[in-house]
Amino acid sequence: MATDKGVLLCWHAERAGLGVLERTLKALRNRNITIVEVFYLVQGKARHTFPSTLADAQLKAIEVPLEDPTHHVDIYSRVRHDILPRLRDLDHQLHINISPGTPAMHSVWLILHAGGALPPGCRLWSSQYSTQTKRTRIDEVEFPITTYLSEIHEIEYGAPQLAVYEPEARSLARRNSLERLARYSQVPGAPVLLLGERGTGKTRLVETFVSKLKQRFKVATVPCGGLDGDLAESFLFGHLKGAFTGASEKRAGILKEADGGILFLDEVQDLPKPIQRKLVRVFQDRLHRYRPMGSDREESVDLEVICASNLSMQELRERLDPDLFDRLSHLVVSVPPLRECREDLYEDWRRVWRELQISNQGSSNPPWSEEIQETLTRNSLSGNLRDLQRLALLIMAWCPSGDQMHLDNAIKEWARKDDILPSQPIFLGDGTRSERLRWFRKELAMWAIEHYGNWSAASDALDCDRKTLQNDASAERR
Numbered sequence: 017m018a019t020d021k022g023v024l025l026c027w028h029a030e031r032a033g034l035g036v037l038e039r040t041l042k043a044l045r046n047r048n049i050t051i052v053e054v055f056y057l058v059q060g061k062a063r064h065t066f067p068s069t070l071a072d073a074q075l076k077a078i079e080v081p082l083e084d085p086t087h088h089v090d091i092y093s094r095v096r097h098d099i100l101p102r103l104r105d106l107d108h109q110l111h112i113n114i115s116p117g118t119p120a121m122h123s124v125w126l127i128l129h130a131g132g133a134l135p136p137g138c139r140l141w142s143s144q145y146s147t148q149t150k151r152t153r154i155d156e157v158e159f160p161i162t163t164y165l166s167e168i169h170e171i172e173y174g175a176p177q178l179a180v181y182e183p184e185a186r187s188l189a190r191r192n193s194l195e196r197l198a199r200y201s202q203v204p205g206a207p208v209l210l211l212g213e214r215g216t217g218k219t220r221l222v223e224t225f226v227s228k229l230k231q232r233f234k235v236a237t238v239p240c241g242g243l244d245g246d247l248a249e250s251f252l253f254g255h256l257k258g259a260f261t262g263a264s265e266k267r268a269g270i271l272k273e274a275d276g277g278i279l280f281l282d283e284v285q286d287l288p289k290p291i292q293r294k295l296v297r298v299f300q301d302r303l304h305r306y307r308p309m310g311s312d313r314e315e316s317v318d319l320e321v322i323c324a325s326n327l328s329m330q331e332l333r334e335r336l337d338p339d340l341f342d343r344l345s346h347l348v349v350s351v352p353p354l355r356e357c358r359e360d361l362y363e364d365w366r367r368v369w370r371e372l373q374i375s376n377q378g379s380s381n382p383p384w385s386e387e388i389q390e391t392l393t394r395n396s397l398s399g400n401l402r403d404l405q406r407l408a409l410l411i412m413a414w415c416p417s418g419d420q421m422h423l424d425n426a427i428k429e430w431a432r433k434d435d436i437l438p439s440q441p442i443f444l445g446d447g448t449r450s451e452r453l454r455w456f457r458k459e460l461a462m463w464a465i466e467h468y469g470n471w472s473a474a475s476d477a478l479d480c481d482r483k484t485l486q487n488d489a490s491a492e493r494r
């Protein structure tokens with residue numbers, strides 16, 4: 017009978033030794049699964065050397081620098097962030113024997129499974145040695161509990177050509193932001209506003225993450241900056257034949273197209289003012305009513321609304337019609353810039369590299385020399401993911417066959433961008449010293465309320481009196 021080939025991942029059990037593994041391999045073979053490669057996790061420093069093959073399987077012992085084999089969080093984080101990324105592109109299906117190791121190690125496998133951190137199709141096994149029969153029994157573990165994280169991970173695995181943030185990011189800033197986005201996206205009918213610098217991946221988040229969570233896979237994206245003044249209304253609301261000169265055919269607008277899906281207003285601050293007023297009516301309630309141009313009948317559509325902007329909350333408030341701003345700004349998520357998520361830098365770099373690599377040859381793993389690490393770590397990455405893309409493209413251009421001979425050139429050229437761009441002078445208000453100080457205090461207070469959400473949290477964080485902050489905020493701007 018033909019057997020399936022697989023890769024096995026498991027802990028080394030110091031007391032029981034290699035015998036457990038050998039018997040597991042045999043028990044799996046009896047299930048028609050031939051393990052060709054084993055990733056054998058050894059807690060701390062290996063006390064002895066392991067053979068490179070065992071029962072025809074390649075054996076790769078990996079030392080995991082764990083201090084305490086009963087510490088769930090430490091085990092989780094090592095396996096999740098150091099071990100699993102190595103197993104992304106296996107040629108064969110992954111199997112995990114969850115039995116060897118401490119109870120903490122055992123339960124971490126189940127938690128990883130529930131969180132969707134294991135590759136799709138991965139099978140879990142539990143082995144049991146009977147001293148009476150001297151046989152090892154192996155049973156497949158059926159563990160149906162999953163969390164929203166597992167659903168989101170499916171997106172990552174299911175659409176490998178599109179890079180998506182991992183919800184379980186390493187940096188706190190990104191983790192908080194994605195968790196908030198997941199929470200808010202699950203409120204039906206509530207507009208969500210994403211704020212973040214250019215290139216932080218807002219559009220991608222809406223088109224993958226939010227779309228999946230809302231279970232609405234049609235996303236009608238409107239780059240609001242490109243809306244032409246005269247045609248904007250027809251583009252959004254559609255028109256009847258003859259509604260205006262040149263309207264030779266009836267046309268459904270983008271609202272109609274988004275019916276049943278998501279309407280994504282990207283760079284929402286660029287919406288022309290008259291359109292903003294008209295949208296107030298549309299976002300009045302969940303009926304989303306509007307009138308196509310030339311029609312005297314209102315239509316209604318079923319859609320979810322997501323907006324994005326690279327402005328701050330305060331700037332956006334100044335740019336949008338107040339009624340529209342109020343309707344769109346209940347659920348706000350800030351997507352942090354890359355410089356606040358340095359712990360995720362390698363994963364970001366890897367994803368960017370792979371996405372760009374689709375039409376290129378060479379290694380699917382990005383180069384990660386000390387020079388690259390230092391360059392990326394010291395740079396402010398003001399272009400966020402696009403900065404990483406630029407470096408990846410330069411490296412692909414200078415080192416096309418994967419050799420790193422001209423890596424220097426790529427890095428130098430990448431770093432030179434900041435020399436070429438004129439540096440931004442720092443604005444410090446204008447007027448006299450006291451006017452400038454007042455201006456600065458107001459800026460600080462506005463930033464604090466936006467950042468911390470309320471005056472108490474802001475004054476606590478800045479270790480100052482709440483009233484002082486409020487007074488600063490309401491001072492006249494010069």
Ligand SMILES: Nc1ncnc2c1ncn2[C@@H]1O[C@H](COP(=O)(O)OP(=O)(O)OP(=O)(O)O)[C@@H](O)[C@H]1O
Pocket residue numbers: 179180181182212213214215216217218219220221326364367368371401402
């Ligand atoms: N998680 C990710 N990992 C790697 N690359 C990504 C990720 N998300 C998006 N990208 C890539 O980064 C670039 C910027 O992403 P995106 O356009 O979504 O950002 P944005 O915040 O909407 O930018 P802007 O405000 O300029 O429109 C895109 O080219 C996209 O392919």
